[in-house]
Amino acid sequence: MSDQPAGDKGRVGPGFAETVSLLALLTSLVALSIDAMLPALQEIGQDLGTKDPNDNQLIVIVLFLGMAIGQILYGPLSDSFGRKRPIYAGLGIFMLGSLLSFISWDFQSMLLGRFLQGLGAAGPRIVAIALVRDQYEGRAMARLMSFVMAVFILVPAIAPALGQGILLFADWRAIFLSFVCLAMVVTVWFFLRQDETLAQDKRLPFSLSHLVAGLRDCLSNRVAVGYILAAGFVFGAFIGYLSTAQQIFQQQYELGEKFPLFFAVLALAIGAASLVNARLVMKLGMRYLSMRAVISMIVLSTAFTVYAALHGDTPPLWIYMLFFSVVFFCIGLLFGNFNALAMEPLGHIAGLASAVIGSLTTFISLGLGMVIGQAYDGTVVPLVAGFAILSCAALAAMVWADRTASR
Structure with missing residues (x-):
């Protein structure tokens, strides 16, 4: 395969470094929107009149809901209308949601704004990957995506610090204004430097029946369903963590403005694992690594739940950090492996299946993450117990899927 862009070779477009930067920004809007807000959740809730501190978690949860709906729509739309128009639409919806959150007058208007942010940010995140596939192939595509993902991994680590930095000079509304400014810069940059990459003759007519057929194919394949469930269970525990991170770090452990530092350490543990997985998966296989990772989570989470319950429900911070690291x-x-295992039997509808799997996984995880978050009672026990229970559920789903595959 050629290492050259698959699109218009006569056009002088953005260079490699500029392409990486642009695509990384497009795909990172979701992570930035989630994590930069975490230091401000308590202040937002107080200003908008929430009665229960756990209600502030909905500011995180609702964004995931918008993203879940958006994921299943943007992929098919980009196959029908080209890559650029859905990205523009997503950026526009994202800016509208950010503005609504910026001017929010009550908690309900804030939640509507956050939903629109998630719905909009899903577009650039999903379609940017298709845009890369249009332009590059072979080793060039792999190289570019590795750099994009490296930047993507860093965003959750630095986003809370960015939010905390803004709070040192302004109130929480300035964070949403910064989202609008960033999205405007990305939109103009994308408009000026990126051409359409999907030729007119390669576009497919948009069909609701095609979307329904793809959903039916996914749900009728037991291997795909098993790993969608497993991914949803694990991601549900992770959403429970995101929902309660601000309360646990800033209130329970009284870290205050140091919260972003501790959050970053744990975020980097996920990034490090992604790099390790890329090296080990070819030698050991996706199922081997996934099974052992889930079993490790079950053992650690069960042991830590008992430890926390027996030691005043608030274990020493260093033990908490070691456990979650x-x-x-x-x-x-697990993140990449579960998605690949769910996709494995669906190669004939790969693009649509990717959107469906991402959407279904997010929908499953939303409800579970909300249950964990709303159970927060000033201790770490509900969160850690949630990890133990959902890890067991993920293991059961994997065993069921693998037994089906071996028949």
Whole structure:
């Protein structure tokens, strides 16, 4: 395969470094929107009149809901209308949601704004990957995507620090204004430097029946369903962590403005695991690594739940950090492998299946993550117990899927 772009070879477009930067920004809007807000959740809830501190978690949860709906729509739309228009639409919806959150007058208007942010940010994240496939192939595509993912991994580590930095000079509304400014810069940059990459003769007519058929194919394949469930269970535990991270770090452990530092350490554990997985998966296989990662999570989470319950429900911070560093390393091994295992039997509808799998996984995880978050009672026990229970559920789903595959 050629290492040259697969698109218009006569056009002088953005160079490699510029392409990486542009695509990394497009795909990182979701992570930035989630994590940069975490230091401000308590302040937002107080200003908008929430009665229960756990209600502030909905500011995170609702964004995932918008993203879940958006994932299943943007892929088919980009196959029908080209890559650029869905990205523009997503960026526009994202800016509208950011503006609504910026001017929000009550908690309901904030949640609507966050939903629109998630719905909009899903577009650039999903379609940017297709845009890369249009332009590059072979080793060039692999090289470019590796750099994009390296930047993507760093965003969750630095986003809370960015949010905390803004709070040092302004109130929480300035964070949403920064989202609008960033999206405007990306939109103009994308408009000026990126051409359409999907030729007119390669576009497919948009069909709701095609979307329904793809959903039916996914749900009728037991291997795909098993790993969608497993991914949903594990990601549900992770959403439970995201929902309660601000309360646990800033209130329970009283870390205050140091919260972003500790959050970054745990985020980097996931990134490190992704790099390790890339090296080990070819030698050991996706199922081998995934099974051992899930079993490790079960053992660690069960033991830590008992330890926390017996030691005043608030274990020493260093033990809490050590536990989650190892657990998040396991999660980093699982994210890519679960998605690939679910996709394995669906190669005939790969593009649509990717959107369906991502959407279904997010929908499953939303409800579970909300249950864990709303169970927060000032201790770490509900969160850690949630990891133990959902890891067991993920293991059961994997065993069921693998037994089906071996028949």
